[in-house]
Amino acid sequence: MIVENLIARMVRKASSRYFAFEDGRPQPPCAPAEPIHLYIHIPFCAELCPYCSFHRVPYREERAREYFRALKREIDMYRDRGFSFSGVYVGGGTPTILLDELLDLLARVQRDFSPSEVSVETNPDRLDARTLELLADAGVKRVSVGIQTFSDPLLKSIGRYDKYGSSEVLKERLAKAKGFVQTLNADMIYNFPTQSRAMLEQDLEALKEASPDQITFYPLMISDATRKKMTDLMGRVNYRKERLFYSLITSHLAQDYRASSAWCFSKKDTSMIDEYVVVSQEYVGAGSGAFGLVGGGIYANTFSLPAYCERIFRGEFPLSARRLFSVRELSRYAFLMGLFGLSMDSAPFRKRFGSPPWWLLGPELLFFLLTGGIRIEQGRIMLTPRGRYYWVVMMREFFTGVDNFRDLSREAAGITAR
Ligand code: SF4
Incomplete structure (x- = not known):
């Protein structure tokens, strides 16, 4: 479990940065x-x-x-x-x-x-x-x-x-x-x-x-x-x-x-x-507490249902938080989600980010090659059976980061956990 624990720690840390929204x-x-x-x-x-x-x-x-x-x-x-x-x-x-x-x-x-x-x-x-x-x-x-x-x-x-x-x-x-x-x-x-x-x-x-x-x-x-x-x-x-x-x-x-x-x-x-x-690389989130990922940024709607309805009926978007990502952060997100779907092609990645995966994701690729989590064949990065469990750990920690952000936002909106 040493590798899995290390991965969990890394993703937990990265998630808390990803969800540090702008004021x-x-x-x-x-x-x-x-x-x-x-x-x-x-x-x-x-x-x-x-x-x-x-x-x-x-x-x-x-x-x-x-x-x-x-x-x-x-x-x-x-x-x-x-x-x-x-x-x-x-x-x-x-x-x-x-x-x-x-x-x-x-x-x-x-x-x-x-x-x-x-x-x-x-x-x-x-x-x-x-x-x-x-x-x-x-x-x-x-x-x-x-x-x-x-x-x-x-x-x-x-x-x-x-x-x-x-x-x-x-x-x-x-x-x-x-x-x-x-x-x-x-x-x-x-x-x-x-x-x-x-x-x-x-x-x-x-x-x-x-x-x-x-x-x-x-x-x-x-x-x-x-x-x-x-x-x-x-x-x-x-x-x-x-x-x-x-x-x-x-x-x-x-x-x-x-x-x-x-x-x-x-x-x-x-x-x-x-x-x-x-x-989907990009999506809009509609509804109270929904997240969207558009134009290189993550957006969150207000978690307060009364505020959500009020703002919409005033003709305003109900957004309450945003965080714009750097190219490196976006490429790491694309890597996480791409390989969650089991494989990722280098060519579309290069087209989207202007650089090949090795250039933007060198440390991550090296780490997962050395720990047996991925293999690369003809420009395609693929999860190995061991890597699939690594990705379960990463997604578990990523979504726990999302959940923690939700909890804080719900608390700020006066919604108590039941
Ligand atoms: S409270 Fe229960 S039913 Fe509602 S979303 Fe959560 S798991 Fe599903």
């Missing part, structure tokens, strides 16, 4: 020449899960309807500024919590941008045939459902058993949800402190039976603020176990699935829609 209210970015991705955040959940570090608040219909009104206006503001979107990802929270509003939002997005890909996250209680048909009719190609685990004791301890059903119920709902959209993705979490090897094997067996098109297996990621709550609830996270479980997952899924990122696995011989952070 002052930022101006909105200029529209790029080409269409980019749009991330839309719906922060409402029926109940809040204890391990979750996302920006989410308890659902209240009136508040959610006002929020959707603001969201539509924010997307119009980007359209009027010249932005165009080729792909849309709706995440949360629970995006399907107020379906009529979501469908109206998606209809407007289709009318204005005709994106080739639309992905929507949901929870297992929204996997009924009618909802899936409506989503498919609205142009949704990928539905990602938060299953997390099929172990009843674990579901009970993370508060999802009563909300979304037992292992048997989840398996049945997932199996029946296939075929409505191009890609049905099951989001899973592994390495809960009380999760045993037998529990993980049960998850893998259940997935084999339900056989979704795609499986995303995240390691448990907890921000500094939720760490204490999780430790009290389930104990400390063991990263040695994470590595062992990751190798069990990859070997078990290899029979029916191919890796499409370090932690996403898609059915073999089929065309799937992948995570937007892998496929």
Whole structure:
């Protein structure tokens, strides 16, 4: 674990620099020449899960309807500024919590941008045939459902058993949800402190039976603020176990699935829609607490829902933070995300940054070559099987950095963790 611990420390340090935002209210970015991705955040959940570090608040219909009104206006503001979107990802929270509003939002997005890909996250209680048909009719190609685990004791301890059903119920709902959209993705979490090897094997067996098109297996990621709550609830996270479980997952899924990122696995011989952070170099974030990466800078919207709505209804962009990156920082981000998608070509990198990867990423490439994490063939940098786990560690630490920033921003917006 020496290399993994070193990598984790390096990424943690780099992330805290990446999320050291500039002071002052930022101006909105200029529209790029080409269409980019749009991330839309719906922060409402029926109940809040204890391990979750996302920006989410308890659902209240009136508040959610006002929020959707603001969201539509924010997307119009980007359209009027010249932005165009080729792909849309709706995440949360629970995006399907107020379906009529979501469908109206998606209809407007289709009318204005005709994106080739639309992905929507949901929870297992929204996997009924009618909802899936409506989503498919609205142009949704990928539905990602938060299953997390099929172990009843674990579901009970993370508060999802009563909300979304037992292992048997989840398996049945997932199996029946296939075929409505191009890609049905099951989001899973592994390495809960009380999760045993037998529990993980049960998850893998259940997935084999339900056989979704795609499986995303995240390691448990907890921000500094939720760490204490999780430790009290389930104990400390063991990263040695994470590595062992990751190798069990990859070997078990290899029979029916191919890796499409370090932690996403898609059915073999089929065309799937992948995570937007892998496929899109730039994206706009719409909604409270959403992030965007545009024109060499990262932007964050305000985390306060009242401030978000107020500013939009005044005709202002709801941006609250920005950080412009240097070319070296941007190239490191491109390296992280590119190899998270398993490989990166030197030619497009050179075209984008004006220098070859060796010039901008010499120390990183040397480090991962020496530690056996990457190999380079004919100008293509590829992850080795060992490197895939290194990237899991890096992405875990990167997203923990995002979560820490969210926690601070939510605290500043007067939102308490629950
Ligand atoms: S895990 Fe999903 S359902 Fe639970 S609080 Fe977080 S966003 Fe909401």
